[in-house]
Amino acid sequence: MALLRVENLSVGYKSKHGLIHAVNNISFSIEKGRSLGFVGESGCGKTTLGMTLMGLLPENASILQGDIFFNDDNLAGFNDEKWRTFRGKEISMIFQAAMNALNPVIRVDEQIAEVIAIHNPQMPRTQVFDQVKKIFDLVEIPEDRLRDFPHQYSGGMKQRAIIAMALACAPKLIIADEPTTALDVIVQDQILKEIKKIQTALNTSLIFISHDIAVVADVCRDICVMYGGQIVEKGNREEVFQSPRHPYTRSLLESFLTLDSNGDIKVPEIRESPDLITITGGCSFAASCKKKCEKCENRNPGWVNLSSTHQALCFEEVIHKD
Amino acid sequence: MKNTKNRPENKNHYVERFTKGWAIYIKNPMGKAGLIILLIFMLMAIASFFVPLLGPVYDPMTGADPNITYSTGPSFQHWLGTDFIGRDLFVQLLEGAKVAFIVGLSCAFISVVLGTAIGMISGYAGGIIDTLLMRVADIFMVLPSLVILLILASLWELSIWVIIFIIAIMRWPSVSRIIRSQTLSLKSRPFIEASRVAGASNFRIIFKHIMPNVLPLAFLYMTFRVTSAILVEAALSFLGFGDPGQVSWGMMLQWVWSSGHMFQAPYWLLPPGICISLLTLSFYMLGRAMDEVLDPRLRKEGEGE
Amino acid sequence: MTEEQNNQTPIIELNGVTKEYSSKKNFLSKGEASIIALNNISLAIQKKEIFGLVGQSGSGKTTIGRILVKLEEPTKGIIKLNGKPTNNLKGRLLKNYRSKVQMIFQDPYQSLNPHLSIAETIIEPLVVNRIGNTATRREKVIETLEIVGLSPGQEFFHRYPHQLSGGQRQRVAVARAIILDPEFIVADEPTSMMDATIAIQLFQLLLDIRKKFKMTFLFITHNLAAAKYLCDRIAVINNGVIVETGIADKVIKNPQNAYTKKLILAQPGFNFKN
Numbered sequence: 001m002a003l004l005r006v007e008n009l010s011v012g013y014k015s016k017h018g019l020i021h022a023v024n025n026i027s028f029s030i031e032k033g034r035s036l037g038f039v040g041e042s043g044c045g046k047t048t049l050g051m052t053l054m055g056l057l058p059e060n061a062s063i064l065q066g067d068i069f070f071n072d073d074n075l076a077g078f079n080d081e082k083w084r085t086f087r088g089k090e091i092s093m094i095f096q097a098a099m100n101a102l103n104p105v106i107r108v109d110e111q112i113a114e115v116i117a118i119h120n121p122q123m124p125r126t127q128v129f130d131q132v133k134k135i136f137d138l139v140e141i142p143e144d145r146l147r148d149f150p151h152q153y154s155g156g157m158k159q160r161a162i163i164a165m166a167l168a169c170a171p172k173l174i175i176a177d178e179p180t181t182a183l184d185v186i187v188q189d190q191i192l193k194e195i196k197k198i199q200t201a202l203n204t205s206l207i208f209i210s211h212d213i214a215v216v217a218d219v220c221r222d223i224c225v226m227y228g229g230q231i232v233e234k235g236n237r238e239e240v241f242q243s244p245r246h247p248y249t250r251s252l253l254e255s256f257l258t259l260d261s262n263g264d265i266k267v268p269e270i271r272e273s274p275d276l277i278t279i280t281g282g283c284s285f286a287a288s289c290k291k292k293c294e295k296c297e298n299r300n301p302g303w304v305n306l307s308s309t310h311q312a313l314c315f316e317e318v319i320h321k322d
Numbered sequence: 323m324k325n326t327k328n329r330p331e332n333k334n335h336y337v338e339r340f341t342k343g344w345a346i347y348i349k350n351p352m353g354k355a356g357l358i359i360l361l362i363f364m365l366m367a368i369a370s371f372f373v374p375l376l377g378p379v380y381d382p383m384t385g386a387d388p389n390i391t392y393s394t395g396p397s398f399q400h401w402l403g404t405d406f407i408g409r410d411l412f413v414q415l416l417e418g419a420k421v422a423f424i425v426g427l428s429c430a431f432i433s434v435v436l437g438t439a440i441g442m443i444s445g446y447a448g449g450i451i452d453t454l455l456m457r458v459a460d461i462f463m464v465l466p467s468l469v470i471l472l473i474l475a476s477l478w479e480l481s482i483w484v485i486i487f488i489i490a491i492m493r494w495p496s497v498s499r500i501i502r503s504q505t506l507s508l509k510s511r512p513f514i515e516a517s518r519v520a521g522a523s524n525f526r527i528i529f530k531h532i533m534p535n536v537l538p539l540a541f542l543y544m545t546f547r548v549t550s551a552i553l554v555e556a557a558l559s560f561l562g563f564g565d566p567g568q569v570s571w572g573m574m575l576q577w578v579w580s581s582g583h584m585f586q587a588p589y590w591l592l593p594p595g596i597c598i599s600l601l602t603l604s605f606y607m608l609g610r611a612m613d614e615v616l617d618p619r620l621r622k623e624g625e626g627e
Numbered sequence: 628m629t630e631e632q633n634n635q636t637p638i639i640e641l642n643g644v645t646k647e648y649s650s651k652k653n654f655l656s657k658g659e660a661s662i663i664a665l666n667n668i669s670l671a672i673q674k675k676e677i678f679g680l681v682g683q684s685g686s687g688k689t690t691i692g693r694i695l696v697k698l699e700e701p702t703k704g705i706i707k708l709n710g711k712p713t714n715n716l717k718g719r720l721l722k723n724y725r726s727k728v729q730m731i732f733q734d735p736y737q738s739l740n741p742h743l744s745i746a747e748t749i750i751e752p753l754v755v756n757r758i759g760n761t762a763t764r765r766e767k768v769i770e771t772l773e774i775v776g777l778s779p780g781q782e783f784f785h786r787y788p789h790q791l792s793g794g795q796r797q798r799v800a801v802a803r804a805i806i807l808d809p810e811f812i813v814a815d816e817p818t819s820m821m822d823a824t825i826a827i828q829l830f831q832l833l834l835d836i837r838k839k840f841k842m843t844f845l846f847i848t849h850n851l852a853a854a855k856y857l858c859d860r861i862a863v864i865n866n867g868v869i870v871e872t873g874i875a876d877k878v879i880k881n882p883q884n885a886y887t888k889k890l891i892l893a894q895p896g897f898n899f900k901n
Contacts, residue, residue, distance in 0.1 A: 041823070185851075511737055512733070516739075522751060522755045531740050
């Protein structure tokens, strides 16, 4: 059975211009020990999705429909009280802004210990700190830096401490939302290696959210590409990145600059973030799609199966048109 | 929000900003209440120009009712009663409203204009100019304004305009401190640097780029300055150092006190006291509601742009 | 670089440029602490090339850009524009320099004054340099808007920054930078706040502008892949020191410096072997 199963999830934000459909009818599941990457550009709904899975939606946002099954619990129906005991213990999150996630006036080891103590109130204090030491060992922060304050850490060390905090209660699922975006390439490389190593070592499940397709390809085995609040293509990383079929995935890959690319870059004609307020019938990518046909604009596309694991939200004709 | 980006809009930017701010303002119950009270006082102040036209009896300063030689309570002839020489209290109250507005607004205006200009120059110029101006501001800030006014008023008879000017001079430093810190944070913003790279002069940067960004804040501070100016003038008049030729709420209180009616004539004591409190309260509420318009952090999620 | 270009005077030359920031400590502690942001930088940028300056945050790359547009002065060293030293310019000479050297800033949400319309923003360089009259300025603004891909220009003329998307805002910033027809433009991470699909469109615009107007660019970035795509030559900067300079493709294919090698190795790529 899947560890996490999301079915027909929709999340909306109230705004003075109307309801913003940030996440629109999303379904996916993740098995124990797997890594699933969500990739998409700003406004695609990936961060809202992460926040929904952590029960951290802001006040003006709500789940409009759908279920989130975690083992036997349905997280979509959780109240604040239930989330408090659940969050951090079963699912934990690695945030983007490492500098702000640590309290500047409390020593780093005590911040991690606090997380453990909250979820294990009976555990004796010495045992809690033993646990902290073990976790710091895992994320490779030297033991003599344990009693430091956050400002004494470098950016990379802070991000490691954040990872340590996420690991504190041995969660079954870790959600990482752009954990390396603020970091330099060299530090990013180290942190990504760290995340991969820990994920395999502890056999936890990982949901990794990023705008950077190379980073996601590096960390995750399974990939969901998001556009306009929907998953538009999913499959394992070889399928999605080596033989992309959805027109959006294609332009995303074609316009992505790597050190190996030489002159084969195609400049896409993508308008920025689609209108998420007025949901018309029809494909959300139609306005920027090079291959669109008449029905793209007035009929909703369905899932086209490309292999047992690879699917794209598009029309059969469009996918096979070249 | 992103969806507004393709909406064609030809409305004037400032009109649009105002209507947007107004929409947030009017949702605030405090802002609404403040505005209603303020409107009532404005009507009173306007009425004060017309009432004396009814006859010499209704002049707030000289219009004593020849039939009355002592303080009387409310009657049909004199709605709030009369003072000890038979002047109509309601007429005095209306006159007091006018004076309070004149004192409050002109004081606030002078101190805010001065404070904004000095704050912008100080923050933008930096260095020695900044240090000098801010030390001067510090000196003014620690001066006890009421005491100084009392000393000056006991030496010379001060007219209402001199009092207004002195209060304004005492009150600019706190405005310029706020505007200076706002200017400091604006100064390093890329759009100011972009303008410098384009070749804009310091004068142009201050007035074209920094001023529109600090004006709303200056305007907000103006409402708070109004409150303090009205209170200082009232205190001064009550203590007997006001402009003796000018009726004001503080002056009315002074007359109640000096004529020994403090505990005999509540119809005389209470109206000016209540008016002072209500008017300053309404400006304060106005300011608080405007604060919410200007500071998006105080606004509730989802209402903002 | 072709040999012909090597013989020309470079458009921009930095000679031994050093920048120190001294932070005066309070009176209790002795002395001044100074941070060396740039250490003896020498660079020459040739006409019509796009020169990339690649480095991580804190490497000093942005400081070089700010020195070139005279937002800061170097502590030591000489900056030359077309062979003439330009240190400590004042008044008319500074204005003249600035009409030749322009900048595109990193964050298009911060670099446009929210209270000025698009037209007012783009027209500013013309106004402060007293070029043209109301009618010709208006024409020039609309023409420039269309060059940067905001067409029809009339439609964007009266809009305000908050009505535009990030990509459109950055195009406005580009329009402001090119309206004086400068010789040299510093582009400081112009796409770091943008999605990849939008960024590549802006790169295309910069390439088009270079071709059309024969402008020279200094492209400051942390992204090696972007530098490779856009630049003729690149310099890699680390801790205020330039560690390697050369033709972009060559530096990336065959890096000589240890730091450059490390940077290239750390670049995430599509390798599915792990």
